[in-house]
Amino acid sequence: MNVSKRIQNMQFSPIRKLASYAEMAKEKGIKVFHLNIGQPDVVTPHTFFQGINSFNESVIKYSSSQGIDSLLESFIKYYKEWNINFEKDELLVTNGGSEALLFTIMAVCDYGDEIVIPEPFYTNYNSFADAAGVRVVSFITKAEDGFHLPNKKEIISKITSKTKALLITNPGNPTGTVYTYEEVRMLADIAKEYDLYLIADEVYREFVYDGLQYTSAMYMEDILDRVILIDSISKRYSACGARIGLVASKNKEIISQILKLCQSRLCCATLEQIAAANLINTPRAYFEEVRSEYENRRNIAFESLSKIPGVICKKPTGAFYIIAKLPIEDADDFARWILTDFNYDNKTVMFAPAEGFYATKGLGKNEIRLSYCINSEDLKCAMNVLSIALNTYIDLKNQ
CATH class of the missing domain: 3.90.1150.10 (Aspartate Aminotransferase, domain 1)
Known part of the structure; x- marks a missing residue:
């Protein structure tokens, strides 16, 4: 066989x-x-374990496929600290950022479609794309340039009729690169001009050094209907094993469609969600x-x-x-x-x-x-x- x-x-x-x-x-x-x-x-912040200890139900039940209300509300509050405003129906809790990425690629691409990614990139992007039957098309970033993006013309040269999205990690894994405002703006312009989604994996936003300013794709207000944000508590709260991630977008239609995939796996772990919801109380x-x-x-x-x-x-x-x-x-x-x-x-x-x-x-x-x-x-x-x-x-x- x-x-x-x-x-x-x-x-x-x-x-x-x-x-x-x-x-x-x-x-x-x-x-x-x-x-x-x-x-x-x-x-891991003690607030996570306080959240677990607060659970006093006799049965660990299924939770909502979207995620429990207290966790969704805590994410909304967290993003406001970054001047990013979400409503509850613009968020979906996932089993880590990995599931958020897989579900997003499945939702925006058909079999045989393409996503464009700067390389080197997080290796599991290949795995997620392969699982979804999607082709990764890459453009090269170079060590001597600090792995910053090349010019717009070089990125555009990789776009075809099958391209459905740009996918970036910012700050970058494996490069540690933090994109400038101008770089994120360029990607936003490309997404708009070529009718693409911009999938922004921003799980490392808390880790920016040397006094640099961080620019989220969510700051590009003219393309918010195209931005799909990928996030996770794994890195910023040192809670990798909790497997709590998030997919978020101001495009309510794409969130509504990804919810179908969330429903197919029923829900994320209830206890971990309860614990993660209390992380918002972690001191700055x-x-x-x-x-x-x-x-x-x-x-x-x-x-x-x-x-x-x-x-x-x-x-x-x-x-x-x-x-x-x-x-x-x-x-x-x-x-x-x-x-x-x-x-x-x-x-x-x-x-x-x-x-x-x-x-x-x-x-x-x-x-x-x-x-x-x-x-x-x-x-x-x-x-x-x-x-x-x-x-x-x-x-x-x-x-």
């Missing part, structure tokens, strides 16, 4: 595909520093402390990489990722080797080869994506181990 071509065409996650090698290293007693995945180690100081902590970690990672001969990278200005080009031919081979054949002082590092974040074949082959989500002392140690490992690997290849 055969499996579907759809599932055959999907790639394994480049973020998680090396997990078995990491587990084997741990079984040998080797400490593995996980720089491969955006799993924050900062403490929490975000300020967390942002400061990640900015410091960003500096540690970037400065460490900058000291390694032959490594090329730009300082990211948002999220908690950094892409670095290494003086090697195959980052995937290096990623396996560092887990299976190397340790320094009984320590090694796991990272994500960057090739899986590109759609264009051959790009990213000598690049890696690091997530600086571990504490500062461990991060310093991990970067030192990475430096020693890279030098050792290069020497072995040159023998």
